[in-house]
Amino acid sequence: MNEASQEKDRIRKMMVERRMALSPEEVKQASMAVTERVRALSEWKNAYSVLLYWPIKNEIDTRALLAELWERGAMALLPRCRPEQPGFMDICACTCEDDLTEGSFNIMEPAPCCMTREDSGEPFVPDLVLVPAVAFDARGYRLGFGGGYYDRLMARPEMDDTVTLGLCYEFQRIESFPMNAWDAPVQGICTERELKWFR
Numbered sequence: 402m403n404e405a406s407q408e409k410d411r412i413r414k415m416m417v418e419r420r421m422a423l424s425p426e427e428v429k430q431a432s433m434a435v436t437e438r439v440r441a442l443s444e445w446k447n448a449y450s451v452l453l454y455w456p457i458k459n460e461i462d463t464r465a466l467l468a469e470l471w472e473r474g475a476m477a478l479l480p481r482c483r484p485e486q487p488g489f490m491d492i493c494a495c496t497c498e499d500d501l502t503e504g505s506f507n508i509m510e511p512a513p514c515c516m517t518r519e520d521s522g523e524p525f526v527p528d529l530v531l532v533p534a535v536a537f538d539a540r541g542y543r544l545g546f547g548g549g550y551y552d553r554l555m556a557r558p559e560m561d562d563t564v565t566l567g568l569c570y571e572f573q574r575i576e577s578f579p580m581n582a583w584d585a586p587v588q589g590i591c592t593e594r595e596l597k598w599f600r
Contacts, residue, residue, distance in 0.1 A: 405579035412544060412578050416535045419572060420459045431593035432462035435568055438596045439466060439531070444564045448528040450476035452492060455501070455509040460533050461568040471497060478527055480554065481510040481517070488549045491517045492525045524559045532567045532587050538577045541586030541599040543567060552583055564588055571595075 423431075439445050451470055453463045470477040480490040482505035493511035495501060504510035517525075532551060536544040545551055555565060567587040571594045589598040 408579050409544060409547070412575070413535050413546065416544075416573055417458060420570065423459050423570075428459050428462065431570055432456075432465075434593040435461050435591050436463075436465050438591050439566070439568075440469075442566075442596075444529050444566070448475060450478055450525065450527045450529075452478040452480070452525075452527040452530040454531065454533045455479060456533070457506070457508055461570065463531055463568070466531070476525075478525055479511050480550070481515075482506070482508075482550065488553060490550050490554050492527070492554070493517050494525065524557070526559045527563050529564045529566065530555070530560075532565055534567055534569055534573065536573045536575050536578065537567050537569055537587070537590050538575060538580075541567065541588065541590060542578075542580055542584050543587060544578050552581075552585070555585055556583065566591055568592075 445451070445466075451466075453467050453470075454460070456462045456464065467477055467479075476494055477496070478492050479495055479501070481493045483489045483491060484505060493515040495511045495515050500511055500515050501509045502512040532543065532555075534543040534545055538544075543551065554560070555563075565587040567590040569590065569592055571592040574590065574592065586599060588600045589596060
């Protein structure tokens, strides 16, 4: 393992440990603050389709936003990992929590019956993507768990005009970390303290 990979692993370990140490109340309060900031955005209010994530390991909780999309009849999209293709995810439409099942990495994801981009005949192109991370740097670059799932997803040509917003705790924002040539930044980051755009 080279020095850059070791540094990224060190940051991952430190950030995940700190996040896992948060109390349920701390997670709830921070998630509520982030949710309110997202709800105030025109990008959220005007979105017809939004790609979210199902929270794990004390990530900022997006479930209230997911429920809101279902209530207003917008297209709620969640990723589903391809078991036979590590590093790749499909974007799936789901209409309620009953559509979800435990999938890869014990994460709730759309069941096989949910429509994918292939099923629909054309790619699902979200107006907005809410992106999780282990950390974000000062320019909006993302550090994930190392599988490249979101890197590949956001590199798809049809995502060029999609707004990408990273959700995290304030402590997950750090100055810098080693990057790869294929890394792409999110356009904004929302924490419990502030929302910052880079575009």
